[in-house]
Amino acid sequence: xxxxxxxxxxxxxxxxxxxxxxxxxxxxxxxxxxxxxxxxxxxxxxxxxxxxxxxxxxxxxxxxxxxxxxxxxxxxxxxxxxxxxxxxxxxxxxxxxxxxxxxxxxxxxxxxxxxxxxxxxxxxxxxxxxxxxxxxxxxxxxxxxxxxxxxxxxxxxxxxxxxxxxxxxxxxxxxxxxxxxxxxxxxxxxxxxxxxxxxxxxxxxxxxxxxxxxxxxxxxxxxxxxxxxxxxxxxxxxxxxxxxxxxxxxxxxxxxxxxxxxxxxxxxxxxxxxxxxxxxxxxxxxxxxxxxxxxxxxxxxxxxxxxxxxxxxxxxxxxxxxxxxxxxxxxxxxxxxxxxxxxxxxxxxxxxxxxxxxxxxxxxxxxxxxxxxxxxxxxxxxxxxxxxxxxxxx
Numbered sequence: 001x002x003x004x005x006x007x008x009x010x011x012x013x014x015x016x017x018x019x020x021x022x023x024x025x026x027x028x029x030x031x032x033x034x035x036x037x038x039x040x041x042x043x044x045x046x047x048x049x050x051x052x053x054x055x056x057x058x059x060x061x062x063x064x065x066x067x068x069x070x071x072x073x074x075x076x077x078x079x080x081x082x083x084x085x086x087x088x089x090x091x092x093x094x095x096x097x098x099x100x101x102x103x104x105x106x107x108x109x110x111x112x113x114x115x116x117x118x119x120x121x122x123x124x125x126x127x128x129x130x131x132x133x134x135x136x137x138x139x140x141x142x143x144x145x146x147x148x149x150x151x152x153x154x155x156x157x158x159x160x161x162x163x164x165x166x167x168x169x170x171x172x173x174x175x176x177x178x179x180x181x182x183x184x185x186x187x188x189x190x191x192x193x194x195x196x197x198x199x200x201x202x203x204x205x206x207x208x209x210x211x212x213x214x215x216x217x218x219x220x221x222x223x224x225x226x227x228x229x230x231x232x233x234x235x236x237x238x239x240x241x242x243x244x245x246x247x248x249x250x251x252x253x254x255x256x257x258x259x260x261x262x263x264x265x266x267x268x269x270x271x272x273x274x275x276x277x278x279x280x281x282x283x284x285x286x287x288x289x290x291x292x293x294x295x296x297x298x299x300x301x302x303x304x305x306x307x308x309x310x311x312x313x314x315x316x317x318x319x320x321x322x323x324x325x326x327x328x329x330x331x332x333x334x335x336x337x338x339x340x341x342x343x344x345x346x347x348x349x350x351x352x353x354x355x356x357x358x359x360x361x362x363x364x365x366x367x368x369x370x371x372x373x374x375x376x377x378x379x380x381x382x383x384x385x386x387x388x389x390x391x392x393x394x
Contacts, residue, residue, distance in 0.1 A: 026055045027084040031073050034094055037148040040135050047073040048145055049092040051084035052156060058087035060172050060195060061161045062306070063142060065093055067179030067201070068100040076178065078294035082302055088174065089158075091145065095138050096120065099130050101180045102239050105208040113205040113214030117187040122329050122392055124377045134394045138184055139329065143168060166327035170194045170223075174306065178292050179204065179238065186228070186251070190221030191328075191390055197228040198305050200291040201236060203251075206243040213250025222390075225252040229305040231291040232276040234261075238288040241276070248274055263297060267304040275301060323384055325370070329392035332373035338362060338384055347384045349391065 029051040034041035049072055062083045066072055072094040083090045104112050115126035123134030134140055146168065149158040163169040176198030177185040183203035188194070205214035212218075230248045234241050248254060253274050260272035269275060277290060277297065284293040291298065325334045336347075349358040349370075357375060362368065362384060372380075372393050380391045 026053050027051050027081055028054055029080075029084075032145060032148065034141060034144075037141075037144040038135065046071055046094045048094040048141075049073050049077075049080060049090075050145075050149065051080050051090045053084050053087050053089075056087040057089075057157075059160070060174055061089045061091065062174045062176060062198075063091050063093065063185075065095065065138065065175075065177035065181030065184045066097060067177070067181050068097050070097060070178070070181075076292055079292050079302065082294070082299065083306060086303065086306065088306065089161075091142070093138065093142055093145065095141055096130065096132055096136060097180060101183055101202070101204045102206075104129055105206060107207075108209050110207075110210065110215050113183075113207070114216040117183060117205075117216060118379065121184055121187050121191075123394060124329075124379070124392070126378065134329070139188070164326065168192070174198060176200070178202070179288065187216065189223035189228070190216065190219070191392065192222055194223045194227065196305075196310060197223060199228065199230045199248075201232060201238070201288050202244065203247050204239040204244065206239065206247055213247040217247060217250045225255075226273070227310055228253055229273045230275065231301060231305065232259075233287040233290045234276050234278045235287040235290075237286060262301055267300050268308055269301075269304060271308075275305075277301075323382070323387035323389045325382065325389055325391055328390075329394045330372065331394050332371065334370050334372060334391060335367055336370050336382070336384075337367045347382060350381050350383070351378065 029049065031047035031049055033043065033047045034045045035043040064076060064080070066076060070076070072092045076092055080090045080092055101113070101116070104116060112129070116129050118124045119127040119130050119132050119137070121138045123132055123137035123140065143166070146158055146161055149156070150162065161169050161172050170192040173194055174196050175185040175188050175194045176182070178200040179202050182199035182201065183205055185197055186199055186203050189197040203217065205217055207214065228251065230253060232241060232244050236244065245259065257272055257274050259274045259276055260269050262269055262275050262277050263279060279290050279295060279297060281287050281290050282293070284290060324337045326337070328334065347360055347362050348356055350356050357380065372391065375393050377393050380393065382389050382391050
């Protein structure tokens with residue numbers, strides 16, 4: 001005879017599955033090959049999976065990036081259908097994912113993880129581990145897919161996630177991922193003001209040489225750390241939990257928080273954003289995959305991560321810098337929107353070593369055009385009157 005606790009757990013799981021099936025009845029899913037969004041993509045590439053709720057719209061997109069060797073068309077179905085079931089639009093993005101982040105752990109180069117993330121996210125040719133051009137990079141793939149969805153399904157309002165023809169509206173985008181993909185999500189959130197960041201079983205950018213989180217993780221980013229959520233497995237066999245803990249600590253997530261064991265707890269988990277589980281892997285076979293498998297515990301955690309109110313301690317809205325540039329990344333010309341205050345007498349553009357590569361006077365107008373065509377590909381910092389913004393040259 002089942003014990004009372006077990007009976008309650010079985011009943012709860014049954015109710016969750018029933019509710020999920022009802023929600024899924026409202027969810028439509030379709031698959032888009034990258035070549036449909038741009039002729040330059042390989043026609044044999046895996047499709048991106050797209051799901052949306054036909055009766056309830058949250059007004060946000062969950063842009064999800066899978067792990068190494070994962071299939072965007074066949075994996076992460078539970079999280080995709082669950083998220084769409086509660087009203088979010090969901091994209092499981094197809095991208096080059098055949099080089100694991102953890103394979104770089106023995107490299108002495110302090111920027112090895114930075115270069116890997118930059119090339120995969122933006123196509124900047126910096127990494128020896130991967131070879132990805134700007135078209136095949138994650139940012140361009142997401143942008144091309146959303147353009148395609150907007151043109152192909154004009155009544156579905158995919159345009160709400162575009163801030164223009166060459167930019168995403170990150171204030172409406174939940175960016176997240178599993179394993180390798182969690183690091184890409186976090187890296188994108190360093191560059192753009194995401195609505196929130198969901199990281200499952202990662203990031204895994206830990207250096208066995210320097211015994212620390214990657215350089216890029218320890219740098220300030222545009223999305224406040226309070227908008228990040230981490231969900232790990234204590235028994236992760238792919239990357240030890242202790243290393244993942246060091247990584248989220250390097251990100252700054254543990255400065256005012258502590259890791260919280262969710263098993264047996266109920267939402268809101270002490271309002272912690274650093275969560276972990278010891279649930280057995282079951283049919284998913286690996287503990288590394290437990291945070292993205294469907295269970296009653298995970299359904300509660302996913303709901304909390306996706307829907308809980310966020311306070312940055314300073315302001316409730318998404319932080320958007322006074323100084324901004326668009327498009328970003330760019331090949332040649334960028335439009336610089338300057339702060340409304342300050343004398344704005346001059347600007348300075350520096351590379352990541354601190355070397356000044358360009359300087360000039362700022363006009364009195366609210367924006368001006370900056371020519372970066374003569375610069376090498378990479379990341380630069382533009383400073384005007386104490387405000388700093390990142391500029392990515394493709």
